[in-house]
Amino acid sequence: MSQKLSWRKLAATSVLVPALALSACSSTGGRAPEAGSEGGGGEVASTERMKVALITHAPAGDTFWDIVRKGAEEAAAKDNIELQYLNDEDGGRQAQLLEQAVDQGVDGIAITLAKPDAMASALKEATDAGIPIVSLNAGEDQSAELGAFTHFGSNEKLAGETVGERLKEEGYENPICVIQAQGHVGLENRCAGVKSQVPGTEILYVQGTDMTQVQSTVTAKLQSAADADVIIGLGAPITMTILQSAATANNDIKVASFDLNAELAQKIVDGEVIFTVDQQPWLQGYGAVDALWQNKRGGFEIGGGQPVLTGPTVIDSTNAEEVLAFAEEGLR
Amino acid sequence: MTSTATIKAPVSDERVAIKSTLAKLLGRPEIGALVGAVALFIFFSAVAPVFLQPGSIATVLYGASTIGIMAVGVSLLMIGGEFDLSTGVAVISSALTASLFSWYFSMNIWVGVLLALAVSLGIGFINGWILVKTKLPSFIVTLATFLMLTGLNLGLTRAIGGSVSTPSISTMDGFESAHAIFASSVNIAGVDVKITVFIWIAMVAVASWLLLRTKVGNWIFASGGDANAARAVGVPVVRTKIGLFMGVGFCAWVAGMHNLFAFSTVQSGEGIGNEFLYIIAAVIGGCLLTGGYGSAIGGAIGAFIFGMANKGIVYADWNPDWFKFFLGLMLLLATIVNLVVKRRAEQK
Numbered sequence: 186m187s188q189k190l191s192w193r194k195l196a197a198t199s200v201l202v203p204a205l206a207l208s209a210c211s212s213t214g215g216r217a218p219e220a221g222s223e224g225g226g227g228e229v230a231s232t233e234r235m236k237v238a239l240i241t242h243a244p245a246g247d248t249f250w251d252i253v254r255k256g257a258e259e260a261a262a263k264d265n266i267e268l269q270y271l272n273d274e275d276g277g278r279q280a281q282l283l284e285q286a287v288d289q290g291v292d293g294i295a296i297t298l299a300k301p302d303a304m305a306s307a308l309k310e311a312t313d314a315g316i317p318i319v320s321l322n323a324g325e326d327q328s329a330e331l332g333a334f335t336h337f338g339s340n341e342k343l344a345g346e347t348v349g350e351r352l353k354e355e356g357y358e359n360p361i362c363v364i365q366a367q368g369h370v371g372l373e374n375r376c377a378g379v380k381s382q383v384p385g386t387e388i389l390y391v392q393g394t395d396m397t398q399v400q401s402t403v404t405a406k407l408q409s410a411a412d413a414d415v416i417i418g419l420g421a422p423i424t425m426t427i428l429q430s431a432a433t434a435n436n437d438i439k440v441a442s443f444d445l446n447a448e449l450a451q452k453i454v455d456g457e458v459i460f461t462v463d464q465q466p467w468l469q470g471y472g473a474v475d476a477l478w479q480n481k482r483g484g485f486e487i488g489g490g491q492p493v494l495t496g497p498t499v500i501d502s503t504n505a506e507e508v509l510a511f512a513e514e515g516l517r
Numbered sequence: 518m519t520s521t522a523t524i525k526a527p528v529s530d531e532r533v534a535i536k537s538t539l540a541k542l543l544g545r546p547e548i549g550a551l552v553g554a555v556a557l558f559i560f561f562s563a564v565a566p567v568f569l570q571p572g573s574i575a576t577v578l579y580g581a582s583t584i585g586i587m588a589v590g591v592s593l594l595m596i597g598g599e600f601d602l603s604t605g606v607a608v609i610s611s612a613l614t615a616s617l618f619s620w621y622f623s624m625n626i627w628v629g630v631l632l633a634l635a636v637s638l639g640i641g642f643i644n645g646w647i648l649v650k651t652k653l654p655s656f657i658v659t660l661a662t663f664l665m666l667t668g669l670n671l672g673l674t675r676a677i678g679g680s681v682s683t684p685s686i687s688t689m690d691g692f693e694s695a696h697a698i699f700a701s702s703v704n705i706a707g708v709d710v711k712i713t714v715f716i717w718i719a720m721v722a723v724a725s726w727l728l729l730r731t732k733v734g735n736w737i738f739a740s741g742g743d744a745n746a747a748r749a750v751g752v753p754v755v756r757t758k759i760g761l762f763m764g765v766g767f768c769a770w771v772a773g774m775h776n777l778f779a780f781s782t783v784q785s786g787e788g789i790g791n792e793f794l795y796i797i798a799a800v801i802g803g804c805l806l807t808g809g810y811g812s813a814i815g816g817a818i819g820a821f822i823f824g825m826a827n828k829g830i831v832y833a834d835w836n837p838d839w840f841k842f843f844l845g846l847m848l849l850l851a852t853i854v855n856l857v858v859k860r861r862a863e864q865k
Binding site: 211212213214215216244245246247248250251367389390394395396397398400401402404405406408409422425426429433434435448515 | 565567570572573576577579580583619620621622623624625626667670671674679680681682684685686687688689690691692702709711775776779780782784785786787788789790791824827828831832834837838
């Protein structure tokens with residue numbers, strides 16, 4: 186009985202939805218008609234096809250890592266590389282992915298060292314097997330020690346200091362720094378960098394996996410912290426939510442940010458966000474994969490034993506419009 | 518135990534005896550949570566005066582409502598003897614469905630919203646249907662759907678939208694009206710209160726009426742108390758359980774639409790872990806994990822406790838490192854209080 190009813194409902198919906206759909210096209214927004222542009226066209230390197238594994242600590246479904254991956258894919262397409270992208274948040278499981286890549290006999294490894302100690306023994310296996318290694322994003326200090334010939338990334342502390350300096354210049358004294366994952370070393374370093382320049386900095390922790398909770402917690406903070414003059418989001422989606430909290434709390438506090446996406450670039454153009462610092466994640470992915478290719482091509486080791494910095498670069502009202510076009514393409 | 522009572526008054530049955538008002542009150546499932554909520558409210562009012570500002574209360578209520586909307590469905594489901602681990606990601610699945618469908622086909626948002634409702638009810642139906650067909654525990658069935666939905670959210674979002682978050686839909690037709698219904702604010706005496714607070718209250722009222730005043734409510738209690746006995750006296754246990762899972766699906770749709778229209782984009786990895794918050798709210802509110810006991814209003818009080826603790830720590834400027842510890846402690850205390858109060862009330 187109940188199933189019959191459900192089937193009938195199902196049938197009704199399957200008729201109703203297309204019927205509605207026919208008369209319900211949106212006049213604005215939505216998917217742009219196919220532009221037919223495949224990025225990174227042109228000649229492919231004539232070197233022998235090689236296989237590179239890019240292994241990150243990215244949580245699934247994170248926009249930042251999407252851009253890193255796009256950079257890596259573009260380098261792979263140009264350099265005649267077969268790219269294997271693998272990720273796991275958990276240090277132990279990331280090390281297992283690394284071991285698997287070594288077992289498969291890849292020709293190069295690009296790896297993030299968010300948990301360097303967990304990677305040490307697996308990286309030893311890789312260096313023993315003579316596989317060239319490049320680290321990216323996290324682990325600048327441990328990179329050389331663990332056998333990587335160079336590192337692509339932006340120093341989180343330096344990025345934090347850049348933000349802090351800028352805020353100090355503009356006369357802000359009591360920033361709130363919003364951390365969306367408690368106990369995350371990189372994020373803590375960013376806020377520590379801000380605090381080193383502006384001692385009045387306060388840290389607020391929110392649960393980044395639930396935007397409604399981010400919004401209500403930030404609203405709560407803005408209602409109770411009367412002397413705060415600027416609030417900083419550590420990721421573009423978090424900053425977008427902070428803007429809503431400021432509106433809800435009726436607080437005309439200024440908003441600054443780390444990282445970038447198209448919506449954030451638009452808000453900087455509109456003047457709703459004062460600035461952001463970008464670590465240019467696309468360059469990290471592109472640089473790491475391309476460095477492995479250069480190493481194969483001529484034994485090159487870029488960076489002179491030092492990390493190659495991909496940031497921080499400041500994006501404010503002076504250059505946001507230019508960046509916006511690339512952000513809409515998913516490159517920035 | 519009751520032998521002396523039956524000797525003294527053989528004509529009356531203690532099961533139908535009129536209880537005193539106090540005993541009745543103490544026998545309510547949500548009494549432990551209510552005491553806890555009042556205590557917590559007084560506590561935070563004392564340590565953080567800003568907590569009592571109307572604006573702050575509106576914020577606490579908003580934080581509570583986003584958990585509470587789901588806790589309504591989850592409470593009823595737990596009274597019916599089952600629980601659901603797929604709820605956290607099901608909220609995001611619903612938001613993704615509406616967003617990606619409308620965006621990909623450039624359609625009016627409302628088409629996507631209705632499709633998302635069908636999908637959410639469908640997920641609930643599948644959960645319930647597999648459960649009653651296979652007789653597997655709901656832990657296993659919904660753990661499986663939790664994992665599958667997590668994968669589908671990530672996989673389909675990238676396949677359709679080309680990125681891990683959905684494209685913004687804020688300029689599309691129908692966004693304004695949907696935003697007004699799912700994510701606007703209502704100004705009450707100068708304070709902006711989020712519409713989810715009213716949706717939440719309405720849903721709690723409907724669920725309470727359903728539980729206490731209708732035949733369906735009796736079916737839910739009976740199915741959760743003893744499914745075999747319930748079936749024997751003619752309760753449609755299969756339909757009730759599938760219906761309860763679909764009820765959870767409906768709540769996930771409401772919460773998902775709020776997420777979508779409040780932020781206009783959704784990240785495909787969100788929602789994981791929230792399923793436990795919904796269960797915590799229901800359990801603090803007096804629902805038993807074994808089923809057959811609990812109330813909708815209890816789940817609402819549980820969500821309110823969560824909202825107060827979560828935001829109160831910010832108002833009081835405390836180190837949030839300890840928040841999870843306090844949440845765990847509160848869960849334990851609330852369940853112990855529930856247990857003690859319930860035993861006392863049953864003895865009287």
